[in-house]
Amino acid sequence: MKKLSIVISAALLSSSLALSSAPAIAAFPSSVDGQAMPSLAPMLDKATPAVVSIAVKGTHKVQQNVPDAFKFFFGNRGQGQAPERPFRGLGSGVIIDGDEGYIVTNNHVINNADEIIITLKDGRQLEATKLGADEESDIALLQIKADKLTEIKIADSDDLRVGDFAVAIGSPFGLGQTVTSGIVSALGRSNLNIENYEDFIQTDAAINSGNSGGALVNLRGELIGINTAILGPNGGNVGIGFAIPSNMMHNLVKQIIEFGEVRRGILGVSGRSVNGEIAKAMELETSQGAFIEMVAPNSAAAEAGLKAGDVITKINGKTIRSFSELRGKIGSIGADQKVKLTIIRDGEDEVFTVKLKQSQGSNIAAASIHRMLEGAKLVNDEDNNAIVIEEIAPQSPAQIAGLREGDLITGVNRKRIKNIVQLREYLKDKKGVIALNIVRDNQAQYLMIR
Structure with a gap:
C-alpha cells in the first residue's frame, strides 16, 4: 500500500468466564418485530470469493552513488552501480473474469516480481502470470489457470x-x-x-x-x-x-487484454479547472469543468473543432468537475476511440465528437516483446486472428530483420499466435533463432529473427 508511513495498532479485548457457573448466553435474535436484522453478510457471501490475496517475491536494484572522495579508489565502476536485493510483498486482487482467470491488482503490488502467488478464499494457491500493467495509472492484469473461479460484477x-x-x-x-x-x-x-x-x-x-x-x-x-x-x-x-x-x-x-499494454488516448489540449475567477471572467453559469487555454495543432481536439476558451463540462454525457478529471478519464480511454465532449462556447452548450489520437510514448512497445521487433507498430487483426504490422520505421531493427508494413504475424516456431498478448507471452523466455510465421501478399512464409 502506498502511504506516508505505517502504524499498526491493535486493540486487545480481554474477559474471563467462570466455566462452572456462567449461564448460557442467549443467541441474538434473527429478527425484530418480524423484520430481518440488516446485514451485509448475504452480499459478501457472493463478493468475497472474487477477492484474492497476492504474495510476491523478486529482486530490485538499489542505486548506490559513491562520494567524490572515494571515486579515486572505485573508478567509474563505483559510481551508479545498482546491486540487486531480494524483496517480498503482500497485496490483494480481484477476479474480473472467472472463465479466463483474469485478476486485476495494482501495478505497485507486483512490480519487479519474479514470482506471484495467488491465494483464493477457498485456500487454493496458484502461480499467476502477468499479462500487462500500466504504471501511470497503477493498474496490472494477471492470469491464473483454475476451475470454479468466482468473478465480480463491474458497476458503472x-x-x-x-x-x-x-x-x-x-x-x-x-x-x-x-x-x-x-x-x-x-x-x-x-x-x-x-x-x-x-x-x-x-x-x-x-x-x-x-x-x-x-x-x-x-x-x-x-x-x-x-x-x-x-x-x-x-x-x-x-x-x-x-x-x-x-x-x-x-x-x-x-487495452491490456487486446494489446498487451495500454495504448493511451490523447486529446491535445492544455488548460485548468474552472473556478470562481474563471467563471466570472468568462461569464459562465458553472464553476466546474475544464477550461481550455490552448489547442495543439493537428491534435484530436483541433481536428474536431475545439478552440481555446471552450469549457468542457461532460465526457460521453457524464459531468466532469476539473481539468485533472478530464485528463484522467481521457487518459484511460484508448487511442482511436471516439468520445463525445459537451462544451460551453459563447454561453451555449455544444457537443463535439472527437477521435482520440495516440499519446507519444504509448505505442505498442514492440521492442519489449523482442528486440528485433523494434520500430514496428503492432495491432491485433481480429478478422484474421493475427497481428498486423501497421507501420514500420525506416532502418529500424524490424525492417532490417525483413518485416514489412502490412505483414500478418500468425505464429511463432509453428505455434499459432492470435494476438499481441500471446506473442509477448510466448517470446518472453525464448532465446536464439525464432521463426516468425507471416502472411505477405496472401503467401505464407517464415522469417527468421535472432
Whole structure:
C-alpha cells in the first residue's frame, strides 16, 4: 500500500468466564418485530470469493552513488552501480473474469516480481502470470489457470454519488481477508501526486497496508473501484482512502487484454479547472469543468473543432468537475476511440465528437516483446486472428530483420499466435533463432529473427 508511513495498532479485548457457573448466553435474535436484522453478510457471501490475496517475491536494484572522495579508489565502476536485493510483498486482487482467470491488482503490488502467488478464499494457491500493467495509472492484469473461479460484477462508477455506501475487501497486514465499510466521501480526487493519471474515489472505509489491489464494492456487491492508496499523518487509516474507479480500470484492462499494454488516448489540449475567477471572467453559469487555454495543432481536439476558451463540462454525457478529471478519464480511454465532449462556447452548450489520437510514448512497445521487433507498430487483426504490422520505421531493427508494413504475424516456431498478448507471452523466455510465421501478399512464409 502506498502511504506516508505505517502504524499498526491493535486493540486487545480481554474477559474471563467462570466455566462452572456462567449461564448460557442467549443467541441474538434473527429478527425484530418480524423484520430481518440488516446485514451485509448475504452480499459478501457472493463478493468475497472474487477477492484474492497476492504474495510476491523478486529482486530490485538499489542505486548506490559513491562520494567524490572515494571515486579515486572505485573508478567509474563505483559510481551508479545498482546491486540487486531480494524483496517480498503482500497485496490483494480481484477476479474480473472467472472463465479466463483474469485478476486485476495494482501495478505497485507486483512490480519487479519474479514470482506471484495467488491465494483464493477457498485456500487454493496458484502461480499467476502477468499479462500487462500500466504504471501511470497503477493498474496490472494477471492470469491464473483454475476451475470454479468466482468473478465480480463491474458497476458503472460514473453513477456513484457522494454518500453512497462502500465496502472495502482485501488482506491488510497479511491478516487474511478483511471487510470494512463506509461511504463514498468524494469523487474525482486528483493532484495527489500518487499516480500520473488520477481520478480517485475517496472513501472512509478502512484501507490499510495490504489492501492495495483489493475491491471497493457497493451494497449489491458490484465492483466500483480498486483500492490503491491511503493518506494519513502516521500511515495508518484515518478515514482517507483512495480507489481507482471501475470504469477507468475496465478501459485500461481491455487495452491490456487486446494489446498487451495500454495504448493511451490523447486529446491535445492544455488548460485548468474552472473556478470562481474563471467563471466570472468568462461569464459562465458553472464553476466546474475544464477550461481550455490552448489547442495543439493537428491534435484530436483541433481536428474536431475545439478552440481555446471552450469549457468542457461532460465526457460521453457524464459531468466532469476539473481539468485533472478530464485528463484522467481521457487518459484511460484508448487511442482511436471516439468520445463525445459537451462544451460551453459563447454561453451555449455544444457537443463535439472527437477521435482520440495516440499519446507519444504509448505505442505498442514492440521492442519489449523482442528486440528485433523494434520500430514496428503492432495491432491485433481480429478478422484474421493475427497481428498486423501497421507501420514500420525506416532502418529500424524490424525492417532490417525483413518485416514489412502490412505483414500478418500468425505464429511463432509453428505455434499459432492470435494476438499481441500471446506473442509477448510466448517470446518472453525464448532465446536464439525464432521463426516468425507471416502472411505477405496472401503467401505464407517464415522469417527468421535472432
